[in-house]
Amino acid sequence: MEAVRRSRADWRYPTSLLCIYGFFSTVKPLEPFLIPYLTGPDKNLTIEEVNNQIFPVWTYSYLSVLVPVFVLTDWLRYKPVVVFQCSNLFVTTAMLLWTQSVPAMQAMQFFYGVVTASEVAYFSYIYSVIDVKRYRRATSYCRSIQLFGHTVGSVLGQLLVSFNLMSYNNMLVFTLVLTTIALLTSFFLPMPQRSMFFHRKDMGHKTVAEGTKNDVDRTVGSTRAKFSVEFNSAGTLEEKGPKAEETKEYDGADSCGKVLLHIWKDFYQCYSSRYLLYWSVWWALATCGYNQTVNYVQVLWEHVQPSQNFSIYNGGVEAVSNLLSAATAYGIGFTEVRWEQWGELALGGFSGLGAAALFLMTFVRNIWVCYTCYVIFKCLYMLLITIAMYQVAADLSMERYALVFGANNFGALCLQTVITSVVVDSEGLGLSIIPQVSHQIRLLFFSLFCLYFLFYKIHSRFPFECV
Numbered sequence: 001m002e003a004v005r006r007s008r009a010d011w012r013y014p015t016s017l018l019c020i021y022g023f024f025s026t027v028k029p030l031e032p033f034l035i036p037y038l039t040g041p042d043k044n045l046t047i048e049e050v051n052n053q054i055f056p057v058w059t060y061s062y063l064s065v066l067v068p069v070f071v072l073t074d075w076l077r078y079k080p081v082v083v084f085q086c087s088n089l090f091v092t093t094a095m096l097l098w099t100q101s102v103p104a105m106q107a108m109q110f111f112y113g114v115v116t117a118s119e120v121a122y123f124s125y126i127y128s129v130i131d132v133k134r135y136r137r138a139t140s141y142c143r144s145i146q147l148f149g150h151t152v153g154s155v156l157g158q159l160l161v162s163f164n165l166m167s168y169n170n171m172l173v174f175t176l177v178l179t180t181i182a183l184l185t186s187f188f189l190p191m192p193q194r195s196m197f198f199h200r201k202d203m204g205h206k207t208v209a210e211g212t213k214n215d216v217d218r219t220v221g222s223t224r225a226k227f228s229v230e231f232n233s234a235g236t237l238e239e240k241g242p243k244a245e246e247t248k249e250y251d252g253a254d255s256c257g258k259v260l261l262h263i264w265k266d267f268y269q270c271y272s273s274r275y276l277l278y279w280s281v282w283w284a285l286a287t288c289g290y291n292q293t294v295n296y297v298q299v300l301w302e303h304v305q306p307s308q309n310f311s312i313y314n315g316g317v318e319a320v321s322n323l324l325s326a327a328t329a330y331g332i333g334f335t336e337v338r339w340e341q342w343g344e345l346a347l348g349g350f351s352g353l354g355a356a357a358l359f360l361m362t363f364v365r366n367i368w369v370c371y372t373c374y375v376i377f378k379c380l381y382m383l384l385i386t387i388a389m390y391q392v393a394a395d396l397s398m399e400r401y402a403l404v405f406g407a408n409n410f411g412a413l414c415l416q417t418v419i420t421s422v423v424v425d426s427e428g429l430g431l432s433i434i435p436q437v438s439h440q441i442r443l444l445f446f447s448l449f450c451l452y453f454l455f456y457k458i459h460s461r462f463p464f465e466c467v
């Protein structure tokens with residue numbers, strides 16, 4: 001029994017369980033073939049219904065639940081939201097399998113929006129149960145296993161479709177089995193005892209929210225919480241600071257107001273930095289364009305080459321794009337480049353290449369050109385978002401990075417919602433896929449122009465501040 005308790009206290013136990021959960025929840029063989037499935041004999045929906053009525057619901061759902069889920073994730077200490085996420089994923093897959101009408105598919109997209117919003121719990125959980133020294137290692141494991149799951153799902157789907165080994169419906173049944181394994185695994189995750197905001201220790205010292213205002217424009221969040229941290233042999237975190245009577249937990253009815261005020265102060269101080277603000281603007285614009293492209297790219301492929309013979313390669317293309325994107329993002333960590341000096345040039349140049357890839361993918365009526373440009377576009381985005389994340393996180397504490405990460409993605413989602421409601425939704429303009437992608441190209445070029453203008457301004461006024 002002592003050996004079991006010791007193994008559960010070790011950092012490898014929750015990390016391994018989370019990786020198992022991440023793998024089985026992301027293996028989705030049908031995902032690359034979702035459009036052929038929805039428009040085929042199984043569901044018998046039209047491209048217009050899928051594009052203009054069903055897919056937009058995901059964006060609205062994601063936006064409506066993102067902030068409540070973000071707050072509840074911290075308040076409930078992550079694990080319940082992880083279980084909730086997998087439950088909604090099971091409901092999403094079941095509805096995709098057993099329902100057929102447009103309203104039912106819209107409800108399915110709503111639940112999938114909840115799944116996407118709850119992903120913050122997956123990436124935040126691990127930071128609450130392991131020590132700081134192992135953050136980077138555990139994060140790499142959790143992110144890598146998710147990407148590996150997506151790749152395995154794409155390759156598996158490609159093989160099943162190419163060799164006609166399993167029907168689309170049976171692939172969904174197989175996905176339900178994998179989701180059930182992930183759901184059972186989530187129940188065994190240890191319950192965290194602390195969180196970033198609601199269940200943190202108020203040590204009576206200057207905390208992250210009280211960072212030095214004079215330096216906020218230069219190094220946001222450079223002030224860390226002042227208390228000593230020690231690690232026992234099991235690798236769990238032990239805080240040794242003020243006496244017990246000086247330590248209090250953010251708990252109780254009035255704690256919500258205090259936490260929200262704390263979050264607002266952190267938010268205001270972070271975005272008071274012009275440098276961080278400009279990188280965040282690019283982050284939001286690029287993420288919006290990327291999400292729109294990934295969401296509707298299968299519709300574009302179906303438009304370019306309606307023949308079912310070509311849609312069977314979707315899984316292989318997704319697998320290749322995932323692997324090359326992972327290699328690109330991973331390779332950045334070993335590149336000796338001063339990104340604070342050359343980041344803007346890389347940002348502008350590669351954003352232009354991404355816009356060019358979108359342009360070719362839209363207006364060259366060749367499926368192989370579309371496939372190639374999609375892989376290039378996805379790799380470039382992963383490259384640039386990795387640089388942006390590094391530049392934003394370089395001088396931020398963990399709490400502030402989580403806040404900035406959520407705020408940037410929320411900004412991207414707000415912009416995506418506006419584009420979807422005006423351009424895509426049947427209640428708006430209801431445009432077809434080609435005009436949709438044309439608007440995304442304009443968005444990328446506009447963001448490229450804005451970023452060059454803003455970086456020029458900041459370097460002309462503060463030439464040494466960001467280097």
